[in-house]
Amino acid sequence: MIQAIAFYxxxxxxxxxxxMVVMAKNPVHSVLWLILAFFNAAGLMVLLGAEFIAMLxxxxxxxxxxxxxxxxxxxxxxxxxxxxxxxxxxxxxxLLIAAVLLAELLLAVGAYNAGGLTLGTPxxxxxxPEGTSxxxxxxxxxxxxxxxxxxxAGIILLxxxxxxxxxxxxxxxxxxxxxQDVGKxxxxxxxxxxxxxxxxxxxxxxx
Amino acid sequence: MTAFFQSLGxxxxxxxxxxxxxxxxxxxxxxxxxxxxxxxxxxxxxxAIMMRRGPxxxxxxxxxxxxxxxxxxxxxETIIPSAANKGIFLIxxxxxxxxxxxxxxxxxxxxGVVISDINVGLLYILAIxxxxxxxxxxxxxxxxxxYPFFSAMxxxxxxxxxxxxxxFVLVCVVLFAGTFNLSGIVNAQQGFGLGxxxxxxxxxxLFPMWVVFFISALAETARAPFDLTEAESELVAGYxxxxxxxxxxxxxxxxxANILLMCSxxxxxxxxxxxxxxxxxxxxxVPGIIWFLLKTFMFFFMFSWxxxxxxxxxxxxxxxxxxxxxLPMSLLFVAVTSGYLMATxxxx
Numbered sequence: 001m002i003q004a005i006a007f008y009x010x011x012x013x014x015x016x017x018x019x020m021v022v023m024a025k026n027p028v029h030s031v032l033w034l035i036l037a038f039f040n041a042a043g044l045m046v047l048l049g050a051e052f053i054a055m056l057x058x059x060x061x062x063x064x065x066x067x068x069x070x071x072x073x074x075x076x077x078x079x080x081x082x083x084x085x086x087x088x089x090x091x092x093x094x095l096l097i098a099a100v101l102l103a104e105l106l107l108a109v110g111a112y113n114a115g116g117l118t119l120g121t122p123x124x125x126x127x128x129p130e131g132t133s134x135x136x137x138x139x140x141x142x143x144x145x146x147x148x149x150x151x152x153a154g155i156i157l158l159x160x161x162x163x164x165x166x167x168x169x170x171x172x173x174x175x176x177x178x179x180q181d182v183g184k185x186x187x188x189x190x191x192x193x194x195x196x197x198x199x200x201x202x203x204x205x206x207x
Numbered sequence: 208m209t210a211f212f213q214s215l216g217x218x219x220x221x222x223x224x225x226x227x228x229x230x231x232x233x234x235x236x237x238x239x240x241x242x243x244x245x246x247x248x249x250x251x252x253x254x255a256i257m258m259r260r261g262p263x264x265x266x267x268x269x270x271x272x273x274x275x276x277x278x279x280x281x282x283x284e285t286i287i288p289s290a291a292n293k294g295i296f297l298i299x300x301x302x303x304x305x306x307x308x309x310x311x312x313x314x315x316x317x318x319g320v321v322i323s324d325i326n327v328g329l330l331y332i333l334a335i336x337x338x339x340x341x342x343x344x345x346x347x348x349x350x351x352x353x354y355p356f357f358s359a360m361x362x363x364x365x366x367x368x369x370x371x372x373x374x375f376v377l378v379c380v381v382l383f384a385g386t387f388n389l390s391g392i393v394n395a396q397q398g399f400g401l402g403x404x405x406x407x408x409x410x411x412x413l414f415p416m417w418v419v420f421f422i423s424a425l426a427e428t429a430r431a432p433f434d435l436t437e438a439e440s441e442l443v444a445g446y447x448x449x450x451x452x453x454x455x456x457x458x459x460x461x462x463x464a465n466i467l468l469m470c471s472x473x474x475x476x477x478x479x480x481x482x483x484x485x486x487x488x489x490x491x492x493v494p495g496i497i498w499f500l501l502k503t504f505m506f507f508f509m510f511s512w513x514x515x516x517x518x519x520x521x522x523x524x525x526x527x528x529x530x531x532x533x534l535p536m537s538l539l540f541v542a543v544t545s546g547y548l549m550a551t552x553x554x555x
Contacts, residue, residue, distance in 0.1 A: 051325065063333075070344055
């Protein structure tokens with residue numbers, strides 16, 4: 001009973017806020033609705049008993065990715081009128097994408113109803129062993145059966161990260177503004193920066 | 208507590224519901240009360256260090272100062288700037304406050320004294336504290352004013368940067384404890400140091416991590432010397448500039464609740480939580496919650512001590528410390544810690 005109420009509560013909010021992401025006039029509002037959708041999707045994960053995935057969803061998507069979205073969208077100077085002007089021109093493309101998504105959804109539901117897919121071991125999918133926590137079960141799989149795939153994914157992410165750094169790195173131009181040397185800044189003492197002078201009355205100070 | 212309500216003749220479901228709501232009420236009231244007292248302590252400590260008296264007018268020794276302030280803001284008018292984005296402007300302080308209270312759901316005050324003893328307690332705290340940045344960012348944007356906006360930019364960059372190193376520090380602790388459950392982490396610390404000291408921080412691999420965690424906690428809660436989000440010399444009052452009365456007070460309360468949360472995390476993860484400092488039977492006669500509160504408030508004292516002592520960081524120094532010092536260091540320690548634990552057969 002309470003599960004059903006919670007499920008419909010979360011699901012309604014996810015769908016409603018997903019609609020609002022598209023409908024909101026202000027892009028910042030769109031991002032905020034998106035965050036609400038993420039957060040409630042995490043609630044659905046908790047209901048499924050996948051609390052680890054739920055927490056990761058909040059930490060990664062709500063805590064990091066969406067903050068960057070918000071950051072970028074807030075900084076952009078967007079002309080709302082110009083943005084909505086393209087609506088009728090882009091409508092056919094949007095409808096096409098919507099149709100493809102609908103077809104995929106129907107396909108997925110159909111495949112799901114046709115029965116589970118059997119993967120890996122010859123005797124089919126292994127259910128979660130009783131008594132182990134979510135995290136332990138995930139760890140067993142990720143670092144056991146799928147260790148190679150997991151490490152490949154890690155290497156790909158590393159390469160992507162290095163690539164992003166290489167693309168944005170600009171070597172300092174010779175003659176450009178001096179670079180900061182933090183050690184030098186910290187080593188600096190009052191004696192290096194100030195001089196004590198006691199000029200006579202009526203005399204100026206020459207630096 | 209569920210058993211107590213069941214003994215009053217309620218069915219299990221109702222007893223659970225009533226017990227949980229009662230627990231939430233008790234914990235949030237206690238947290239709010241501690242926040243009020245801690246604000247007073249903060250001002251008194253600052254006063255003592257700056258050789259002035261601090262609040263001393265309202266009530267004996269000024270003890271009621273925070274409550275008087277609370278009553279004052281409650282009676283004031285909430286002013287909403289005409290150019291502000293009204294809905295978000297009003298939601299932002301509510302988010303800060305709610306998120307600050309929600310994290311307390313998994314904090315164990317004593318053995319078994321916790322609202323929700325979930326498996327992923329530590330991850331839950333990480334998740335909830337990463338939500339805290341939205342209150343700041345939304346208020347900065349919705350105020351439609353340049354100083355709050357600068358402050359929001361700074362806050363989001365700062366919180367994301369330090370969350371990364373906090374995450375790696377937590378991984379080290381979790382490797383030692385073998386669980387994400389906060390009660391489990393505390394129990395794993397019993398007799399950890401030479402069979403005598405109930406603390407993780409005495410281990411040579413975990414002590415540097417505690418230092419990193421402590422400093423990152425200062426940055427995460429935007430306390431001095433990392434209070435760049437509300438640097439009054441540059442940004443007026445940062446993201447709070449346009450706020451008044453209760454909406455301002457909600458920010459204030461949420462901020463201090465977050466500081467207390469970070470202090471209690473210091474206690475739970477590195478200094479043995481509700482366990483006494485030494486694993487000696489006679490010390491267990493003191494109730495665990497007393498030890499927990501003592502340790503937590505000691506860390507709070509350190510927070511205000513630092514506030515009164517150190518000048519504010521420059522923004523580039525802050526970013527350098529987070530990304531170029533703490534991140535590589537904590538990453539190295541994750542590798543060293545897991546190597547050490549494998550070599551000593553910790554995982555069996």
